[in-house]
Amino acid sequence: xxxxxxxxxxxxxxxxxxxxxxxxxxxxxxxxxxxxxxxxxxxxxxxxxxxxxxxxxxxxxxxxxxxxxxxxxxxxxxxxxxxxxxxxxxxxxxxxxxxxxxxxxxxxxxxxxxxxxxxxxxxxxxxxxxxxxxxxxxxxxxxxxxxxxxxxxxxxxxxxxxxxxxxxxxxxxxxxxxxxxxxxxxxxxxxxxxxxxxxxxxxxxxxxxxxxxxxxxxxxxxxxxxxxxxxxxxxxxxxxxxxxxxxxxxxxxxxxxxxxxxxxxxxxxxxxxxxxxxxxxxxxxxxxx
Amino acid sequence: xxxxxxxxxxxxxxxxxxxxxxxxxxxxxxxxxxxxxxxxxxxxxxxxxxxxxxxxxxxxxxxxxxxxxxxxxxxxxxxxxxxxxxxxxxxxxxxxxxxxxxxxxxxxxxxxxxxxxxxxxxxxxxxxxxxxxxxxxxxxxxxxxxxxxxxxxxxxxxxxxxxxxxxxxxxxxxxxxxxxxxxxxxxxxxxxxxxxxxxxxxxxxxxxxxxxxxxxxxxxxxxxxxxxxxxxxxxxxxxxxxx
Numbered sequence: 220x221x222x223x224x225x226x227x228x229x230x231x232x233x234x235x236x237x238x239x240x241x242x243x244x245x246x247x248x249x250x251x252x253x254x255x256x257x258x259x260x261x262x263x264x265x266x267x268x269x270x271x272x273x274x275x276x277x278x279x280x281x282x283x284x285x286x287x288x289x290x291x292x293x294x295x296x297x298x299x300x301x302x303x304x305x306x307x308x309x310x311x312x313x314x315x316x317x318x319x320x321x322x323x324x325x326x327x328x329x330x331x332x333x334x335x336x337x338x339x340x341x342x343x344x345x346x347x348x349x350x351x352x353x354x355x356x357x358x359x360x361x362x363x364x365x366x367x368x369x370x371x372x373x374x375x376x377x378x379x380x381x382x383x384x385x386x387x388x389x390x391x392x393x394x395x396x397x398x399x400x401x402x403x404x405x406x407x408x409x410x411x412x413x414x415x416x417x418x419x420x421x422x423x424x425x426x427x428x429x430x431x432x433x434x435x436x437x438x439x440x441x442x443x444x445x446x447x448x449x450x451x452x453x454x455x456x457x458x459x460x461x462x463x464x465x466x467x468x469x470x471x472x473x474x475x476x477x478x479x480x481x482x483x484x485x486x487x488x489x490x491x492x493x494x495x496x497x498x499x500x501x502x503x504x505x506x507x508x
Numbered sequence: 509x510x511x512x513x514x515x516x517x518x519x520x521x522x523x524x525x526x527x528x529x530x531x532x533x534x535x536x537x538x539x540x541x542x543x544x545x546x547x548x549x550x551x552x553x554x555x556x557x558x559x560x561x562x563x564x565x566x567x568x569x570x571x572x573x574x575x576x577x578x579x580x581x582x583x584x585x586x587x588x589x590x591x592x593x594x595x596x597x598x599x600x601x602x603x604x605x606x607x608x609x610x611x612x613x614x615x616x617x618x619x620x621x622x623x624x625x626x627x628x629x630x631x632x633x634x635x636x637x638x639x640x641x642x643x644x645x646x647x648x649x650x651x652x653x654x655x656x657x658x659x660x661x662x663x664x665x666x667x668x669x670x671x672x673x674x675x676x677x678x679x680x681x682x683x684x685x686x687x688x689x690x691x692x693x694x695x696x697x698x699x700x701x702x703x704x705x706x707x708x709x710x711x712x713x714x715x716x717x718x719x720x721x722x723x724x725x726x727x728x729x730x731x732x733x734x735x736x737x738x739x740x741x742x743x744x745x746x747x748x749x750x751x
Contacts, residue, residue, distance in 0.1 A: 264596065329517060336549065378534075443540065444540060
């Protein structure tokens with residue numbers, strides 16, 4: 220099936236649209252549009268029809284392309300999708316006309332209960348079949364291509380039948396969906412589970428599947444393995460992008476070309492200028508591609 | 509190999525009940541390490557639930573204290589799991605859940621805070637009140653007017669001074685006095701008993717003359733119906749009228 224496409228913005232660098240910044244963006248659209256090409260929102264925050272939040276988003280949409288990034292469809296659940304939830308996304312898609320729609324390679328729903336988080340999947344043929352079925356259903360329902368985001372992992376399952384890059388290649392091939400490559404998640408997972416080298420991971424991914432890149436900061440914590448304390452990275456989106464992640468980004472841009480790239484910041488919000496400064500760095504790297 | 513549904517069930521069971529450890533067999537890590545790693549997911553999930561409840565029930569939390577609130581939210585998350593992929597919809601049963609907690613007004617205060625949170629996500633009326641058309645109504649038709657409230661407006665009456673407590677964000681001595689509120693458009697309006705009755709009767713689609721009669725019967729004071737109408741048109745509580 221071929222899906223409707225909405226053109227990507229000319230300025231490929233965007234930032235996450237979060238509530239503390241909304242009034243600033245609404246009052247300074249021209250000034251901001253010189254620095255930022257687009258915004259991405261967590262779609263669930265805007266499902267309430269005709270709410271002031273949704274009205275603000277539609278007002279911002281008049282000046283900026285928007286990407287809708289969902290967190291609640293639970294694509295990796297063994298069970299089928301929650302169509303009531305998906306219908307809300309469809310309503311928003313029809314209003315916003317986003318140039319990208321995405322969710323995660325994770326699960327968060329069991330029976331009728333939602334855990335409202337991005338929980339890890341074992342990379343098995345059975346999990347691949349389940350998530351492929353759900354991704355296809357979501358694309359058919361929305362009549363749009365979706366992107367799936369690689370997760371940040373804090374544990375590894377045993378009896379896995381493929382690694383993460385192989386799983387993603389198979390999923391994108393089976394469903395025709397694209398990959399939202401989160402380079403911070405690659406770094407976090409590679410450090411936490413010591414299972415792969417980020418360079419090898421990027422090389423293994425099929426070249427044409429990457430349609431968007433996320434850049435974010437993380438924080439550090441510790442766990443006790445019974446003998447020693449180990450450092451563990453947590454995907455908190457509350458920090459500057461670290462040097463190692465910028466290096467992975469440069470490698471990704473070199474391999475996959477210039478694709479829309481987003482600065483994510485979801486808690487401990489800084490001044491908007493901090494996001495603009497991070498966006499500028501990303502833009503420089505894209506320019507050199 | 510354990511099937512996917514079973515892995516996910518065991519994972520979810522561990523999130524809600526740490527002592528359920530079947531999921532440990534599915535990871536490559538030692539039991540001690542796996543528990544620590546699973547704890548990151550557990551803290552994220554429960555932390556998200558506690559965080560949304562803290563952001564809705566701000567004053568309720570201040571009244572009972574952080575420790576008691578954390579205990580209650582942990583129990584609440586176990587008893588009322590989220591039913592939506594949208595975290596903003598979580599917590600609707602919380603006021604009922606804490607109904608037996610002290611102080612006595614806690615349930616009503618939490619209800620007020622929940623309605624306030626929900627008003628943030630409610631639909632805004634598409635049209636503003638048509639004042640020009642309203643001014644042209646003939647004097648003899650005025651008593652027949654039927655007003656319409658903002659569709660997201662919720663009226664809440666309590667035996668306790670919950671608006672005063674909410675406004676001051678702390679306990680007050682004289683809490684055993686009734687207070688009335690209307691909640692819409694991300695604001696809470698404090699109402700007198702007459703104003704509450706006035707809006708309740710509008711909600712019941714009563715014509716203005718019936719409303720006036722009822723207000724006169726209930727109140728010992730002279731009723732200034734014009735002032736009531738003006739106030740609630742001005743603050744967006746009344747959004748429409750019909751004859």
